[in-house]
Amino acid sequence: MSNQLSLLLVRLPLLALFVGRWDWPLALAGLLAILVEGAARYALSEQWVFSRRGLTMWQPVVYWYNIHDILRLESEVILPELTHFATAEPLPRVDIQVRVDRHGTPSPQPGAIVYSEGLSRFGFGVAIMPGDYTEVVVSPALEKSPYALYKSILEPVLRWAFGQRGYALVYGGCFAWGEEATLVVPAQDKGKTEAVLTAVQSGARFLSDDFTILRGDGRVFSFPKPVTLTG
Structure with a gap:
């Protein structure tokens, strides 16, 4: 037809x-x-x-992520790094919205943080617009690379958004014995995953491998991501 x-x-x-x-x-x-x-x-x-x-x-597919009711995200790009926080139910409000500008390079807005390689839809382009919620608009090329989108753009935005709310997204693994949690911060960017897995095998509760959410009063929140091991 x-x-x-x-x-x-x-x-x-x-x-x-x-x-x-x-x-x-x-x-x-x-x-x-x-x-x-x-x-x-x-x-x-x-x-x-x-x-x-x-x-x-054309209607975009929308994905929702709720991180411990601290941050809520709506995204037109699936975010594998946040799979643990995915929810099938639409969120009543969002703190961060990720959408794709189908026409190429995101249009700059007053007060926006903008970067573009100048290749329109075929290159890296992003506009970050703070407000009542933070809008992250990316070029179509980034839709094809969710990992690059997350690591290069969304993770820094998450760090900033957590900080605005009195939390910190800190680099380090975490496990817990009862109500006591241990944060594992590697000295040379290796060994934390093995340390966390060793504790879990001994009966500890797994919280995080790569990053952990830390509140000002010392309380920690899990931030599980796919576990990676390096030789």
């Missing part, structure tokens, strides 16, 4: 123009009509979807 629709709306009028009015060779006119149709479909695909039901408005 979508091919028939595009044929009627784009290709046939172009063929009529190229051949009937400009008297171009049929083969050349057909090739150019296909190229123009492809470019039009590509442009429309950012806002519209071609399906068996016809042409429908």
Whole structure:
């Protein structure tokens, strides 16, 4: 159905123009009509979807993450690093919103922190806009690399947002015995995972491997992420 629709709306009028009015060779006119149709479909695909039901408005998939009711995130990009905090229910309010600018480089807004490689949709681009909630707008290229999006952009934003609320996202693993928690901070960026896993194997409760949320009164909150081991 979508091919028939595009044929009627784009290709046939172009063929009529190229051949009937400009008297171009049929083969050349057909090739150019296909190229123009492809470019039009590509442009429309950012806002519209071609399906068996016809042409429908494109709707982004939205993911929600609730970090101990301290920070709530809404994202158009899945964030594997925050899988533990994923929730299927829409959140009534959010503190951080991540969305993708389908047109390329995010547009700068007053007071925004903006960075762009100048490659539009094919490069690294981000605009961070604080306000009642923090809006993080990224270029389409970052949608394809959730890890780079998280490590390069979202993790620093999380650190700042936690700090604004009286918490700190500190680098270090953590395990607990009863109500007492132990924070493992490596001296040379190695050994913390092994130390945490050794304690867990001895009966301790696992809280975090890479980062831990620490409140000013000394209370810790788990921040589990996929565990990685280095040789």
